[in-house]
Amino acid sequence: MPDYALAPSSVAALTGGLADSVFETAETRPSLPVLARRTDPSSPVWEKVTAAELRDEVSDLARGLVAAGISPGHRVAVMARTRYEWTVLSYALWAVGAEVVPIYPTSSRDQVEWILRDSECVAVVVEDEQGVMTVGSVCAGLPRLQHVWQLDAGALEQLVERGSVVPPTTVDSLRRIVLPDATAVIAYTSGTSGHARGCALSHRALASPCDTLLAGWGHTAAPPGEQPSVLAFLPFSHVYGLMIQGVCIRGGILMGHEPEFGEEALASALQTFRPTYFYAVPSVFEKLYKNFLRSFQEAGRDALFERAAETARDFAVAQERQRLGQGPGPGFDLRLQHALYERTVYRKLRAALGGRVVRATSGGSSLNRELSLFFEGIGIYVHDGYGLTETAGGITMQPLGREKSGTVGKALPGTTIRIADDGEILVQGPSVFQGYVNDEAATRAALRDGWLATGDIGHLDSDGYLTITGRKKDVIVTSGGKSVAPAPLEQRLRMHPLIHQAVVVGDNRPCVGALITLDPDYLAHWRAARALLGDTPEREAREESALREEIGRAVAAANSTVSRSESIRVFRILPEPFDVASGLLTPSMKLRRDAIVERYASEIDAMYAARTRTSPRLAANDPTADWDDSDDVFR
Structure with a gap:
């Protein structure tokens, strides 16, 4: 029986590449603001860019790439923080059929060399002189690398000027021959051990979770009648960041860029941009909670915060039980307490995110249930989703009206999840990757009889909600x-x-x-x-x-x-x-x-x-019997 709270089981089939959405939105809604940028990072003013303006920038840059010799199938690395140019550049590359290879700007020399060599990149875009020096130090071993373009030295403007001799119809012709199953991104895994592997992700794989999320949840990203807005600060070098970009561009959601991941810069950007939807990783939500607590303690009102936090969690639990058909909802006394703290505490906490956020999503790893309940209780439900590089981002989401904190929700429509005998999570669906670049053995090990072995362990409850326990190898x-x-x-x-x-x-x-x-x-x-x-x-x-x-x-x-x-x-x-x-x-x-x-x-x-006892008294059936519960050692 289908779950009424999930998105439709199918969305419109992708017929071309990712860049098509930029051109289609410009044609149907040319004046729609789609991006926002600050010319001065310290300025509170965000300049909006319309769909038509973005299309023109993408097309002009794509012409410059063609003039520089970038052709369909060429791989171009982007080693930059989350900034406006990242978005324009990635869609320009996809418009000419090229493949994007994201590299973290903090990557070491050895990591950069490995990725550029393994992916056989013909060009790399870096932010600054430091990036040029890093790439320059490894160029000798990269015979296919032809271009190193520096953003802060005006490289994109120079490419646009160079492309002025290329007819716009050339870009249109190249864009129209990009097929959904063509490779769009080679995303290298983080590499917790050994060399990172390049995951080949098609245009279809990257678009699929975006379109499904927009179909089922897009209307919840802003109050009725308002354009949704998202502040992108997670790295586009990671598939989670790329998915956020895809959701915004494909859904007409206004997206601002914040390249600095530091707490102060992020807080300032949130206050000035004021998003309606918030994407982050668990550590950001944890830090927000700790900052809330610290600010109240510094004001001598920590007892107030503790009572308000407890009430928020109790209220959220009562709401959850009600929507899952397990209880009547918050009682009168609890609603009264919650209303009091709404006026004195909760709205002040929401103001830290700009004051307009209606919902949020956490990804990258599981979110603590108590933390999820706290944010729901103060008025911001945090969807805890699940995905990985090999699935081009999200493969689960919380069903609307049936959210269950402590789980990562249910499989997205069109995606199937099952649990192997050893607890490993297996996945099938349109967003599963094409394989690892130059590593057939690893591809065969990951793709078993049509199922992706995720390497994560977890379990499905009787209602189909997935809970992540951890990594199998950990x-x-x-x-x-x-x-x-x-x-x-x-x-x-x-x-x-x-x-x-x-x-x-x-x-x-x-x-x-x-x-x-x-x-x-x-x-x-x-x-x-x-x-x-x-x-x-x-x-x-x-x-x-x-x-x-x-x-x-x-x-x-x-x-x-x-x-x-x-x-x-x-x-x-x-x-x-x-x-x-x-x-x-x-x-x-x-x-x-x-x-x-x-x-x-x-x-x-x-x-x-330090705590090993010399006493011979050991319990034969308990190898930890010689350890006190309170044992601890400080450096």
Whole structure:
């Protein structure tokens, strides 16, 4: 029986390439604002670009690409932040049948060399002189590379001038021969271990989830009668960012670009652009929550925030039970409390996102259920979706009117999900990739009898909602044979405002342990709030003891959600966060677990050795019996 809350089972079949939507919108709604940009990053003014203006920019740049020798099937890398030129350039490349190869601008020299060589790019577009230097240092080993274009040096303007001799009809002719199953993007996986693999994604694959989401959920992206708007700040170098761009361009949603991912720049852009829909990853929602809490604590109103947050979650739970047919909805007292906090707290929190956001989507990894309930309770429902590079973005979404927090929703219409015997999630559908470039063995391993083996583990409930447990390769097996999925524990730990990152370890160890990094902003606030008196050595010792107790409570809270054999029994706080520059995070902010375990091997050894008891009393049926629940070690 079909779910009434999902989108139609089919959308209009794609007949050409991704660039067609730019030209079609310009023809049917030429004056519609589709992009917004700031000529000065510090300016609050956003200049709107109409559909007709975007078409002309794309066409003019496409003519310049033709003049430079870019032909159908050529691969061109784009190594830049999320900026206006990224969008114009990608659609110009698709208009002439070229393939886009996104590269994170923070990629190392070796990573850049590998991607350019493996994909056989004929050109690369970089942002600045640093990008030119990085590419220049590897050019000798890239005989197919013919062009290095620098955005900040006016490369696109020069291409447009060069293309003035090419007739516009040339671009139209090239665009019309682009087929839906032609490759549009070679998206390299983040590469948590070894070389990244290039996922070949067709125009159809990239358009399919966009069109399905627009058909089923597009009307919810803004209040009735208003044009939806989205601030794009996630990297277009990642498939999630590309999907956001595709949804906006294909759906006539006004899109602004914010290239800086920093907290201050993002906050400023949100206040001036004021989007109606918000896309982010879980870490952004976690940071927002912690910032809310900190601001109320600094004002001496932390008790008010805690009560308001609890009411928001209770209200959201009651709403969820009602829409799932499991309860009557919020009672009178709860509605009264919620209305009070709406006036005093919730609308102030929504103002941090510009004050106009009606809904949001979280992707990249699973969102904590309590966090999802909090945002729903303050008036912003956060759809937690699921997808991966090999599926060109989203393959699930929460059905409207039947949303269930803590899950990633149901399979999009046209997509099928099943769970293998070992818990691995398998996917079939129009957005599944064509294969890995230059790696037939890996392609055969991933595509099994028409099903994509995602490498993720999870389960479907009786109503078809999918819950993600973690990555198959990340499962920890202790020396006692207990299998533990680290992601839920790590997710729970990160909910504590002091904890920035957490990596659960324990392979071939007697119990589960954790490496923890602290949130520097909240730690500074926490230290200032305590303002302990006394001489320096004594004060520092008391502060360290208090910090140890606080993190111990966070560990205990995480442990309350799992069995004793799965619980964290030892932990260590590290002096600095994991980051991309150190090679411990992927550019999409995922943990490089193997690299972290290798980098901190001595700390992990010391963490376990410090609490090993010399007593011979061991329980034969419990290999962790010699470990106290409160064991912890600080660096």
